[in-house]
Amino acid sequence: MGARASHYQNLTDLPEGKARDIYIELQKAIISHNLLPGVKLSEDEVGDLFGASRTIVRTALQALSHSQLVTIEKNRGAFIAQPSIKEAQEVFEARELIEPRVAGMAAKIITPKDIDILHNHIEAEHAAIAAGDKGEALSLSGFFHVIIADIAEHDVFSKIVRSLISRSSLIIALYWKRLDTTCESHSHHALLDAFSENDAQAAEKIMKSHIVDLHSGLDLKNHTQTKQSLASILNR
Amino acid sequence: MGARASHYQNLTDLPEGKARDIYIELQKAIISHNLLPGVKLSEDEVGDLFGASRTIVRTALQALSHSQLVTIEKNRGAFIAQPSIKEAQEVFEARELIEPRVAGMAAKIITPKDIDILHNHIEAEHAAIAAGDKGEALSLSGFFHVIIADIAEHDVFSKIVRSLISRSSLIIALYWKRLDTTCESHSHHALLDAFSENDAQAAEKIMKSHIVDLHSGLDLKNHTQTKQSLASILNR
């Protein structure tokens, strides 16, 4: 729980304050699919909700826009981003290149304490699945990757990975086609084994195939895009 | 010239307007080493300079901060970023992983028109070197990489590459140790050859060794950091 919270907090370089709080809260809601792609974020509405002035809200929304989680349209306002099919492809291609490398780096310097954290994280994931909390499970499985990036102690890759994973949540909201959510547990366990043995090559390989597998779970045919996102908006 | 300008413009997703103009101008100045790491960007000063209110200036500065070109310290203001030695290492490690892949992608789909653009770009680079305009030459050699990323038509990688290259300008300002600036021309020419033959593997290989070479041109020993940056600040 504590670990998870800290991972949310480090997702922005906004200085401490209300703007940062709003950023973190909105991001949490986006990642856990409580806010769906296309939903409008009115400045007044968000401001009322958090007891903040529009100045502060705008700072938060602009930051979210720089993270590609929100799209700001001139004179129209901020909306939860709706990644296109092409963007979805690209995000996963980037993950397939970067994350295996990061996993390999992590495997080389991981500590028993880190392994414990990852282990507990997987437990929490299982618990969320058991409790039927799909959004929480999804959020946790994403943060598993963020934790690995942190273990690798490479801030540049870490920031990139964080960004790609946040965006993956939006992509999954729009394009996920599988009904079974438990598919990931196996890979995460396998990764943990490789980490335990400091086997960088194995970690790299497992991470690569894991992301390829996630990628293949998306329905990125040409037609779905507008339909899916429109449906999501109506859900508002 | 026109090509270069457009590349500057696409470096931010800020909506059109004064804030975007300020962002682009400041970025240009940073990349060409007219603004050095550590220099303070006072809101009033920037506002007066561009005839804009602080509201607008803050939007631009916050965007620059998200691009890691500027550091905002609470209640103290915005400063041109001073990447640490560790960050410098990481930025080039990331470039070594990502840019070769991007170059390979570009090689597969590059058109004669693109090759012309790259060729003209190299010419301009030579001209700048001949004219002794070091800042311009550096800026152009960076944009060479951005153009390649654009040719690859992969927006996600492209954004990442743009960010890494902007930051490289700051890193070079702080840590570059070579006296000869012409070292790069050879690699860029070799890349052009590989592109002409749509040889993705060769392009990938050349790009990798090119970036390794750039990386090796940095003096990333422990001591230089504070000294260098302090000297830079005094230059203000």
Place this chain on the structure above:
DNA sequence: TGATTAAAGATTGTATACAATATAGAATTG
């Protein structure tokens, strides 16, 4: 009736005033 236009309302864009904080310099004290 359907489409087009016009007006009203709501929302974002921007400037500015005031508050909070940091900085620089003067005064004070040992």
Place this chain on the structure above:
DNA sequence: CAATTCTATATTGTATACAATCTTTAATCA
């Protein structure tokens, strides 16, 4: 004289008022 505290100044942080733009609704006309 050095160090410290206090004061004045400058700078950033935030709220808010007003302008510009979009959206919705009502009215008008063919």
